Amino acid sequence: xxxxxxxxxxxxxxxxxxxxxxxxxxxxxxxxxxxxxxxxxxxxxxxxxxxxxxxxxxxxxxxxxxxxxxxxxxxxxxxxxxxxxxxxxxxxxxxxxxxxxxxxxxxxxxxxxxxxxxxxxxxxxxxxxxxxxxxxxxxxxxxxxxxxxxxxxxxxxxxxxxxxxxxxxxxxxxxxxxxxxxxxxxxxxxxxxxxxxxxxxxxxxxxxxxxxxxxxxxxxxxxxxxxxxxxxxxxxxxxxxxxxxxxxxxxxxxxxxxxxxxxxxxxxxxxxxxxxxxxxxxxxxxxxxxxxxxxxxxxxxxxxxxxxxxxxxxxxxxxxxxxxxxxxxxxxxxx
Ligand code: TXA
Ligand code: MG
Numbered sequence: 001x002x003x004x005x006x007x008x009x010x011x012x013x014x015x016x017x018x019x020x021x022x023x024x025x026x027x028x029x030x031x032x033x034x035x036x037x038x039x040x041x042x043x044x045x046x047x048x049x050x051x052x053x054x055x056x057x058x059x060x061x062x063x064x065x066x067x068x069x070x071x072x073x074x075x076x077x078x079x080x081x082x083x084x085x086x087x088x089x090x091x092x093x094x095x096x097x098x099x100x101x102x103x104x105x106x107x108x109x110x111x112x113x114x115x116x117x118x119x120x121x122x123x124x125x126x127x128x129x130x131x132x133x134x135x136x137x138x139x140x141x142x143x144x145x146x147x148x149x150x151x152x153x154x155x156x157x158x159x160x161x162x163x164x165x166x167x168x169x170x171x172x173x174x175x176x177x178x179x180x181x182x183x184x185x186x187x188x189x190x191x192x193x194x195x196x197x198x199x200x201x202x203x204x205x206x207x208x209x210x211x212x213x214x215x216x217x218x219x220x221x222x223x224x225x226x227x228x229x230x231x232x233x234x235x236x237x238x239x240x241x242x243x244x245x246x247x248x249x250x251x252x253x254x255x256x257x258x259x260x261x262x263x264x265x266x267x268x269x270x271x272x273x274x275x276x277x278x279x280x281x282x283x284x285x286x287x288x289x290x291x292x293x294x295x296x297x298x299x300x301x302x303x304x305x306x307x308x309x310x311x312x313x314x315x316x317x318x319x320x321x322x323x324x325x326x327x328x329x330x331x332x333x334x335x
Contacts, residue, residue, distance in 0.1 A: 018178045021169050024141045028181045032145045035179055036061075036153070041068050043158050043172040044145060045183025046137040048108045048191050048209060049165040049292065050172050051080070051155030053142075062122040062154050068175055070161050076127035077154040078110050078192070079134050082146040087111075087134045090119040090152060096219060097197045103218040106138035108192040108209035125154040135192055141183040157191060162244055164292045164299075164327070165191060171296065189289035190319050196226075207319040209288065245299035245306060249328035253307035260307040261298035273303050284316040291320055295327060 022028040035042050039061040041054045052069060054061035056079045065077065081087045084101045091113035093101070100111060115121070115132045126132045134152075137143065146153060157165040158172045158180075166172050167189050169182035193208035195215065201222040202215060215223045247261065253269065256262050262272030266282040269275075276294040278287035298306045308324055311317050 019173055020179050021182050022179065024144075024181055024183055028141075029144045029148050031179065032181060033149045036145070036149055036151075039064070040179070041065050041177055043169065043175070043177055043180030044142045044153075044155065045139055045169065045181060045186060046080070046142050046155075047139045047186060048137070048188045049167055049186055050158040050169065050180070050183075051137075051142070051153075052158040052172075052175065052177070053080070053145075053153040053155040055149075056080075056122060056125050056152040056154035057120040059122045059124055062124045065154060065156060066124075068177060069156060069159075075156075075161075076129055076133060077125045077156050078194075079121055079125055079132055080142065080146060080153045080155050081134055081136050082143060083136050086146075086152065087136065090116055090121050091132050091134055092116055094197055094199070096202065096221060099218055100195070100197065100202070100215070101136070104210055104214075105136040106143065107136070108138070108188055109215075110135040110192045110194040110206075110208075112194060112196040112205065121152060122154070131196065133194060139183055139187075141181050145181075164245060164295050167289070167292050171293075185289075185293070187289065189291060189293070190316070190323065193319070195223075207322050209316070209319065211315050211318070213315070244327055244329070244331055245295050246301070247299050247303060247306050249306045249308060249324070251308050251324060251328050252310045254310075256307050259304040261300060261303040261305070263294055263298055263306060263308045265309045265311050269307075269309060272307065274298065274300070278311070278320075284312070284314070284320065287311065288316050288320055291323060 036055050039058050041064045044051050044053045054065050097111055097113055110133050112131045112133045115130055159165050167186040169180050172180045188209045191208050193210040194206040196203045202219050204225045212223055256269045256272040258273050260272045262275040264275055264277040268277055278290050311320050
């Protein structure tokens with residue numbers, strides 16, 4: 001059974017009888033490695049969100065991830081490695097890619113790079129694409145497991161497809177898995193920035209914890225955003241409603257009523273039935289770290305709507321607004 005100080009009532013969470021939430025340490029690392037070696041899918045903390053991890057070189061284990069997540073299978077997975085050396089065994093690095101890895105790894109930047117022809121990673125992990133998304137996460141728990149396991153780990157965020165991402169071990173209880181290591185609340189709280197590195201430019205496929213400005217400081221070449229395309233499901237933008245709570249979401253709220261659950265930013269509006277504040281001081285990093293946990297807590301059937309106050313479109317605000325936009329998008333594709 002799980003015990004966690006951060007249990008988020010009244011969000012409905014299915015508590016699995018079998019789920020074991022382990023304290024970090026050598027025993028937990030050993031158990032994680034044992035389970036991964038048997039092709040099991042387990043929950044692991046990263047600095048961004050909790051991941052649903054499996055041996056990236058084992059097709060069946062990777063397939064199990066899609067099964068557990070009920071994720072549309074065309075959506076490729078991020079492959080986690082301990083460092084650049086490990087990444088170079090599975091993808092080809094350009095000069096720019098090396099510079100980006102040197103600047104941001106371990107950390108919340110995912111690089112989409114050409115698969116090596118002899119890459120050991122399951123084709124299913126890249127959903128048949130000839131590019132693979134890789135990152136070295138900056139969290140001791142997952143790093144210890146990666147080093148002890150010695151193989152890359154495919155790990156999407158540990159939420160059922162289309163639901164908000166998990167930032168505590170208790171959130172992972174939404175999924176039918178048996179084991180998660182509790183690394184505490186995620187420091188960053190919002191997923192990694194995903195970039196495709198091309199010869200003459202770096203394309204942001206998903207905005208995230210590393211901002212476009214931070215990328216520009218490191219790259220000699222152009223940094224740009226991908227134009228939306230309906231043809232290739234290479235970025236999560238194609239799944240409009242990806243971060244969806246159960247309640248409808250109203251963005252840029254300027255007034256609220258008693259049946260609204262308010263997600264505030266800065267000085268809060270008065271009159272909502274319940275108010276959680278992403279950052280009373282208007283700090284975007286604090287807001288990112290609180291975003292998913294607060295969306296979950298506000299997703300309470302006693303209210304009609306989650307009303308969200310405007311968040312500035314600067315720095316991390318771009319990623320926060322991207323996630324909020326998805327939470328508010330029509331639900332038809334993934335629900
Ligand atoms: O912070 C994170 O990135 C977290 C933690 C667990 O590392 N992971 C995460 O994974 O957010 P996931 O699977 O929820 O989102 C990964 C996104 C997918 O939606 C997919 O569109 C994109 O990465 N992606 C993966 N492989 C890709 C590829 N080869 N080309 C383009 N996009 C890719
Ligand atoms: Mg996700």
